Amino acid sequence: MEIQVNGQWxxxxxxxxxxxxxxxxxxxxxGVAVALNGEVVRRGEWPDAVVPxxxxxxxxxxxQGG
Amino acid sequence: xADMVQDGxxxxxxxxxxxxxxxxxxGGAANLAxxxxxxxxxxxxxxxxxxxxxxxxxxSGVLELLRRLGxxxxxxxxGCRTAAEAVLTxxxxxxxxxxxxxKLEVHADDRTLLPDPLETLDAAEQLxxxxxxxxxxxxxxxxxxxxxxxxxxxxxxPLGAPIGTGLGIRNPHNIELIVSRASVPVILDAGIGTAxxxxxxxxxxxxxxxxxxxVTRAADPEKMASAMRSAVIAGRLARGxxxxxxxxxxxxxxPPR
Numbered sequence: 001m002e003i004q005v006n007g008q009w010x011x012x013x014x015x016x017x018x019x020x021x022x023x024x025x026x027x028x029x030x031g032v033a034v035a036l037n038g039e040v041v042r043r044g045e046w047p048d049a050v051v052p053x054x055x056x057x058x059x060x061x062x063x064q065g066g
Numbered sequence: 067x068a069d070m071v072q073d074g075x076x077x078x079x080x081x082x083x084x085x086x087x088x089x090x091x092x093g094g095a096a097n098l099a100x101x102x103x104x105x106x107x108x109x110x111x112x113x114x115x116x117x118x119x120x121x122x123x124x125x126s127g128v129l130e131l132l133r134r135l136g137x138x139x140x141x142x143x144x145g146c147r148t149a150a151e152a153v154l155t156x157x158x159x160x161x162x163x164x165x166x167x168x169k170l171e172v173h174a175d176d177r178t179l180l181p182d183p184l185e186t187l188d189a190a191e192q193l194x195x196x197x198x199x200x201x202x203x204x205x206x207x208x209x210x211x212x213x214x215x216x217x218x219x220x221x222x223x224p225l226g227a228p229i230g231t232g233l234g235i236r237n238p239h240n241i242e243l244i245v246s247r248a249s250v251p252v253i254l255d256a257g258i259g260t261a262x263x264x265x266x267x268x269x270x271x272x273x274x275x276x277x278x279x280x281v282t283r284a285a286d287p288e289k290m291a292s293a294m295r296s297a298v299i300a301g302r303l304a305r306g307x308x309x310x311x312x313x314x315x316x317x318x319x320x321p322p323r
Binding site for chain 2: 006007025027028031032033034035038039040042043058059060061062063064065066
C-alpha cells in the first residue's frame with residue numbers, strides 16, 4: 001500500500017505502524033513529533049498506531065528559525 | 067551593570083521566570099558556531115526554533131546546541147497560514163520538544179509576513195484552551211493586543227516593523243498604548259535593526275525584546291548580540307529611572323552668574 005511520508009508517496013506493507021515508518025525514514029527518535037492525517041500521534045503510541053492505506057504521515061523536528 | 071538590573075528583576079511569562087529580557091531567534095545565522103557565540107554574548111535564556119519536516123540526516127543540530135547552552139526552547143509556528151495549521155504545528159512542537167511554550171505566528175502572505183489577525187486570534191483561543199503558554203506575534207494594534215490577552219495569551223508580542231526589515235519601531239505610540247493597558251508581558255518582536263531600537267522598545271515600557279535578523283545577519287553577530295544585551299538593560303534602567311520631561315526652551319544646568 002502507499003503512504004505519503006513527509007509529502008512523498010512510498011510503498012509500505014499493510015499494517016505498517018508509525019514506528020516502522022520512522023525506521024524506514026531513518027529519522028531520529030528524540031526531538032521529533034509525528035502527525036497522522038493531521039493529528040498528533042503521541043510518542044508512546046508509535047509502536048501500536050497502524051497507518052491506514054493512503055494516509056499522510058508527517059515527521060517534524062526543530063530547526064533554526066524565528 | 068547586568069547584575070544590577072537582573073537581580074530580582076525577572077521577566078515572568080506564565081509559569082516561566084527569566085533573568086534576561088532578550089529573546090533571540092535562531093534563524094539567519096551562517097552556521098552553528100556563529101550562532102553559539104552570538105547566543106552566549108546575548109545572555110539570552112529563551113530562543114526560538116522552527117518546526118520542519120525531518121529528513122534522514124536528523125535535524126540541524128540546533129537542538130543539541132540549545133540544550134548544551136541551557137537555553138529554553140520557544141518553538142514557533144512560522145510558515146503557517148491558518149489557525150488550523152498553527153494549532154497542529156504547536157501540538158507537534160509540544161510533543162517533539164516537551165514544552166508548552168509556543169510563539170504563535172500566522173503570516174498573511176510572504177511579501178509582508180504580517181500577522182493575520184483573525185487566524186491568529188482563532189489559534190490563540192484554541193491553544194490557550196489546550197494548556198499552552200502562548201506568546202503571540204501580533205500587529206502593533208492596541209485593540210487586538212487586548213483581545214489576544216483576553217483569549218488567554220501569556221505574552222503579547224507586537225511588531226516594531228515587518229520581520230527582517232530592520233526598520234525599527236514605526237509606531238512608538240501604539241507600542242506605548244499596548245503597554246499601558248496590558249496585564250501580561252509585552253515583548254517587542256520584529257523590526258529591530260540596531261541597538262537603539264531595542265533600547266527604545268524598553269524605554270517605551272516593553273518587558274522584553276525578541277530579535278533575530280539584527281544579530282544573526284549583522285556583519286559581526288557576536289558583537290551585535292553583546293550590543294543588544296546592553297541595549298535592553300539600558301532601556302530597562304532608563305524606563306525605571308523616569309526620564310526628564312521634554313522642553314521646548316533651554317533649561318540651564320549650571321547656576322546663573
